[in-house]
Amino acid sequence: MGLFERWLSIWVALAILAGLGLGLVAPNAFALLAGMEVASVNLVVAVLIWAMIYPMMVAVDFTSIRDLAKRPKGLIITLVVNWLIKPFTMAALAVLFFEHIYASLIDPAEARQYIAGLILLGAAPCTAMVFVWSQMTKGDPAYTLVQVSANDLVMVVAFAPIVALLLGVTDISVPWSTLLLSVMLYVVVPLGAGWLTRKRIVTRFGGDLHALDTFIARLKPASILGLLATVVLLFAFQAGTIVAQPALIALIAVPIVLQSYGIFALGYGAAWAWKVPHAIAAPCALIGTSNFFELAVAVAIGLFGLSSGAALATVVGVLVEVPVMLSLVAIANRTRARFPE
Template sequence: MTSTQERGGVAVAGKLSTLDRFLPVWIGAAMLAGLLAGRWFPGLGPVLNAVQLDGISLPIALGLLVMMYPVLAKVRYDRLETVTGDKRLMVSSLVLNWLIGPALMFALAWIFLPDLPEYRTGLIIVGLARCIAMVIIWNDLACGDREAAAVLVALNSVFQVVAFAGLGWFYLSVLPGWLGLPTVGLEASPWQIAKSVLIFLGIPLVAGYLTRRFGERAKGRDWYESRFLPRIGPLALYGLLFTIVLLFALQGEQITAHPVDVARIALPLLAYFAVMWAGSFALGKVIGLSYERSATLSFTAAGNNFELAIAVAIATFGVTSGQALAGVVGPLIEVPVLVALVYVSLAARRWFAGPQPAPGGKPAR
């Protein structure tokens, strides 16, 4: 996208690609297509799950990797030190992701689902799994800081390996016991979590870094950013739409057969996404972060690592369990909500100094 497009306001919208301009339409169509496919072809689920990568259907895993690669190839890795030196951003992200986020999901799960222990446990697991995948897409669409997103996602990955099992033990076994509530055990080894991180973040991150390093070395930065990146950029949204279709197809029959259960799971999730995103975005403004870094802070705080949450729920409670269903409903609610929040974020850009970007545009630096 040219600098004129970055500054052009209404003119930008007219110059966006068809894919970008009608993104909510394509996502809605992908969700509907997946639901219909799952409902009309009940044998589709076993086919998609026939081959798995770390407990996730291989086609979905491939969709996630394709989705993340172009965005990570856009990151200017030589600028990461400007992010790691921003203590306001780093500390805020750690507090939001590893103190406030899990505690909020625990509270909402018990408030909204006191009589449904399986769904409640599944939601708590979702709250413990901090986002390392789709947040890359939401941040890019909202014109957040790509370098900051790469650093915060990597930071979340390290804490996920170190802290996930301990936090699961605390929120499912210790804290409920202190409050006189029923307790639950959780099986989640550090190696299982590390595998999820290495696959769903490590592979596209290494691929993106090597692509930029060797692309710039061979042709220069100008060619890389003006010629190469525009060619691979659409792959991110194609991968996103492909992943959404498959996610909804896998659970289409179960979702349409249990609409009341899905609605009850959706309510605390909606509250969670709204509170985490709005609170984080406002915090960024209050502590003096730029729009780009405030957007990155809010999306990394609001998103969750559904790949890990689903894998842990299945490994501990079984593929047909209510905990697994709650894990699956997570991304089904997260996708449309965070897409909507992309546009809310762009509209809130006026609170900050500088030009307003268009969805998917290159953030001002």
């Protein structure tokens, strides 16, 4: 791993502090940036999210799906956890905490916003960062590509209906046009651009995958910088709320942390019980645990606005993501011997 990936938690922490400081020092400047929208999509955030997603989409090889039949167990666990369990447990935890446990602490209207943000997080399994987590656990890179590719294909058709269903259950109005536009912008279009880029490079260099790897490596700094710049921007937008209500961040983080460890235990335990090799089991569990927070943040901003409670909840997901995932990587590495080779 490069310098940025190895110390990512530190860079994210510094980006959060920078965002809070800048947001307090220059609130008017960030209010101007927040107003740069087209069809409910913030243009600045869109550019940064594209910078994050595009390099990872180039790395996705959809032709690898043809090898699924040889080793289907890891993929089955990933798909079942990601699409049949995770969104619904996250929604249940969100309702439990914000409508019951936190009922005396948070206004009901605000609570619905936080529930919406957590639902968006739960319905968006990881696409980009999972490659980092897989590498850190010595995961099978080819199989990780298969899992990510399959998840992306399912996400294209399943994300919007699941989110709309769960938001409807929690009595939150869903503007379908904005939701579908976000899926197109942050899943379909990057996937298509990544596929075209990959195809062109492979064709140009006569199938030389080293040339493709070199191209992706050159894009990596842009991806990490896009992530950090997005964190700075989002925390700057929310600086006033965060500083005024630091306890609120901790309250939002609790169900996210519980969901993360619970989903990991479920996926990892299922892989162990099914005797899945560790090189497949670890990425399998980590994909379900990690979130495609770029998409969740983008959809929250598009649906509810930059200064909404839903956007804040997804930003807290970014805050929690890295330290939690690093701890789960450590757990996976320490338990490697309990899995078959």
